[in-house]
């Protein structure tokens with residue numbers, strides 16, 4: 001378990017963005033059974049007041065994304081697409097791109113352009 005002090009504001013913002021984007025994507029695209037997201041490395045209550053309900057696929061994707069964000073060796077973290085250490089591979093890379101694109105558009109359509117500030121990939 002990481003202590004609170006080890007998470008910077010930037011990391012916190014990135015983590016919140018990831019959770020929000022994957023949450024929107026799943027809500028708008030996937031039906032079926034959803035489970036409340038949990039992640040062992042951080043205390044999610046510090047990041048979001050709401051429960052994040054995700055299908056098993058998005059659960060895996062968000063777990064992967066958060067793990068990679070926590071493990072990012074760069075400080076400050078560059079934009080992922082400009083980074084030399086590409087931590088998203090294959091299936092995850094394609095998926096996270098799709099998620100960012102979809103949820104980015106969704107937020108624009110709903111007037112939440114402020115959220116785009118933290119575009120990750």
Ligand SMILES: [Zn+2]
Pocket residue numbers: 025026027030054055056057058059
């Ligand atoms: Zn989903």
